[in-house]
Amino acid sequence: MTTMENEARLILDLTEGFIKSQILFTSLKLGIFDLLDTSAGPMTASRISEAIRTDTDATKRLLDACAGLGLLQKVNVDKETGDGEYQLTRASRAFLTSSSPTNLGGYVKVFSSFYKFPWADLRKAVKEGPAFVTRQNQDNTSDIFKIFFSNQILMDAMTGLPTVFGAKTASAFDLSEFRRMCDIGGCTGPLAYHLAAAYPKAAVSVFDLSEVVKVAEDRRPVGEHGQRVSFIPGDFFRDPLPPADLYVVCRTLHDFTEDKVLTLLTKMHDSLPLGGGVLIAEYMLDDDKTGPEVAHKYDLHMFLTGGDRERSGQEYKRLLTMVGFTEVTVRSSSYPLGHVLARKAPKYSARL
Known part of the structure; x- marks a missing residue:
């Protein structure tokens, strides 16, 4: 050609x-x-x-x-x-x-619904901006998360991607030094099971809404690694976080505005022991915002569905640094998610 x-x-x-x-x-x-x-x-x-x-x-x-x-x-x-x-x-x-066990059918079905709304109204959304999203959310749901977790297909959609790609997140960094890992908002545990399989010496927990925890046991896989994952009900904005030396947040922060992201990151920082860490897995934009394609698609999707936005590695580094994390390492080149690992720096006593 x-x-x-x-x-x-x-x-x-x-x-x-x-x-x-x-x-x-x-x-x-x-x-x-x-x-x-x-x-x-x-x-x-x-x-x-x-x-x-x-x-x-x-x-x-x-x-x-x-x-x-x-x-x-x-x-x-x-x-x-x-x-x-x-x-x-x-x-x-x-x-x-x-x-x-790696079925993505629920994920596909969810997007078949989004095809009609709100993606069909993208032109109107771009013209009107946040007013479009606010109006549509008010018209269609008063609490999108309650509807989300009451629908079996939507629950399947949440678990599909980490079931298939979770091993890449578990191996994005060497996490073997962390012995207590907690997946914040980890749904029924697909990523947690990958973490447990990759790090057999670690205790792995999932912290999510009680509606999710109730059905998690039915999805527990067979095998020793499946038995090492525990589920803790709670709201990560309202309730204390479970004790851990590594918090994991996968496809969660893009749902929230910068203020709420800072609130959650601060909560994690305050809950971690010295030297503890946070692992972020998100659709991650290049620093110049020219790619990758998957992150741009989900950046618009977040806007249309009432989430917030996808961010670049540098934007996550800035947010993490603002709340006190150090040694921030960004690895944004893997598909579909990029990864950021940051640590809570030890506090050194002042010289006498």
């Missing part, structure tokens, strides 16, 4: 991107991936359409589109008619089936 053709393709790929999303959203909502997961073998379009009660021709077009996107594999194809059978790919079996 010429340079002009490549540049045109970039624009067209962005223009048509919503079509790919809708193919995925629709296939998931229709139950196609779970149906193939429980099937004894590949299935024809007519069998799938009969099982999910849809039009056969439209279903075949959707299945072929899934195969073209790498969501399904088409096998036993008739060279004359193009008809064949469909089965899961390794990716769809791992991330789009209810039976998989």
Whole structure:
């Protein structure tokens, strides 16, 4: 391709991107991936359409589109008619089936709802600014967090990413010196279990709302590392933090304004022993705010959904330093999250 053709393709790929999303959203909502997961073998379009009660021709077009996107594999194809059978790919079996421990289906379903609102109103939101978000939140919910945790799909969305990518957070720094780790707002513990597996000498806890803790036990994995994670109910703004020498906050600080972030970081600093640390995992912007793409997408998403914003490593370093943390190290290059580790400096006695 010429340079002009490549540049045109970039624009067209962005223009048509919503079509790919809708193919995925629709296939998931229709139950196609779970149906193939429980099937004894590949299935024809007519069998799938009969099982999910849809039009056969439209279903075949959707299945072929899934195969073209790498969501399904088409096998036993008739060279004359193009008809064949469909089965899961390794990716769809791992991330789009209810039976998989790394299922991202809940996360995908949540975004299929956000596609209609508030993302469809992005133009209006950009014109109106915070007034748009305030009005929409008042119209749709008085307490977004209570609704969030009362919905099973949304709970699945919270746990999907750290289940898949939590090992990267656990290994972003050598945390072996910390013996009491507490995941603040850690939901049902997916990241905590990765921490427990990576650091067998550490006691790991999760501090989250009582509504979350009530269902956490049902999601405890088998194995020794699963038994070393405990759950403590509480509100991290209102209640004292559990004792720990390392606090972990993953995809939490972007929900709050700078004042609230400073309040929470101060609370962590005051609760830590000397030499203790805080590990932050967030979608992290480059210092010049030109990337990465994933952080910019979620920066707008935070704005639209009533959160606050994504921040750069330097912005987190400034906030941490303001409340007294030192030795702040930023590692922002991993996908999807960047990481920051900071310590509470020992207090040296004045010279006599």
